Amino acid sequence: GAVVSQHPSWVICKSGTSVKIECRSLDFQATTMFWYRQFPKQSLMLMATSNEGSKATYEQGVEKDKFLINHASLTLSTLTVTSAHPEDSSFYICSARGDVDYGYTFGSGTRLTVV
Amino acid sequence: GQNIDQPTEMTATEGAIVQINCTYQTSGFNGLFWYQQHAGEAPTFLSYNVLDGLEEKGRFSSFLSRSKGYSYLLLKELQMKDSASYLCAVRDARLTFGKGTKLSVIP
Numbered sequence: 001g002a003v004v005s006q007h008p009s010w011v012i013c014k015s016g017t018s019v020k021i022e023c024r025s026l027d028f029q030a031t032t033m034f035w036y037r038q039f040p041k042q043s044l045m046l047m048a049t050s051n052e053g054s055k056a057t058y059e060q061g062v063e064k065d066k067f068l069i070n071h072a073s074l075t076l077s078t079l080t081v082t083s084a085h086p087e088d089s090s091f092y093i094c095s096a097r098g099d100v101d102y103g104y105t106f107g108s109g110t111r112l113t114v115v
Numbered sequence: 116g117q118n119i120d121q122p123t124e125m126t127a128t129e130g131a132i133v134q135i136n137c138t139y140q141t142s143g144f145n146g147l148f149w150y151q152q153h154a155g156e157a158p159t160f161l162s163y164n165v166l167d168g169l170e171e172k173g174r175f176s177s178f179l180s181r182s183k184g185y186s187y188l189l190l191k192e193l194q195m196k197d198s199a200s201y202l203c204a205v206r207d208a209r210l211t212f213g214k215g216t217k218l219s220v221i222p
Binding site: 044 | 148155156157158159160202209210211212213214215
């Protein structure tokens with residue numbers, strides 16, 4: 001079945017630094033990638049939608065200059081959290097539009113802790 | 116906009132049946148999903164409904180009524196491993212999640 005590989009699984013970084021999270025679709029072409037953020041005991045909140053080769057569409061309230069999304073190929077999308085602060089600590093999950101599960105395959109998530 | 120409501124928490128006994136309800140109000144509709152999520156892990160797909168009626172898949176069934184903006188997930192023969200959060204998600208142009216229902220299965 002369709003698999004989305006997301007890494008790192010967890011990362012701890014210092015405040016002010018940048019962190020890059022990668023999502024790769026391993027056996028299908030992901031024309032659309034969704035990035036979600038989930039705070040403890042909260043649901044998944046969509047941050048942005050990216051289509052291969054074009055600029056990402058950000059949800060209201062999400063800073064596009066802080067959360068940089070690149071979707072340069074059909075199998076790779078990256079989310080870079082720039083100048084991270086403790087309030088950016090969260091669980092970040094990608095989801096790729098694919099051919100199984102009626103269109104959505106999730107990565108395994110990245111736990112970001114900013115200290 | 117979209118509004119998706121589901122109970123925050125539920126508790127059920129091992130071997131029993133539990134129904135988790137979801138109501139939604141959305142500007143568009145192109146299907147409703149149920150996902151299971153264990154703490155610290157990504158969601159895993161359980162079911163998808165786009166037409167009214169019941170979809171059965173082993174111990175899990177999902178029902179949809181589009182006119183009522185209502186769905187439920189039915190879990191039968193509960194097992195301890197079913198303790199998790201269950202997320203209702205509605206798709207229009209994007210997939211929007213409810214806040215999830217934390218299910219605790221007790222012996």
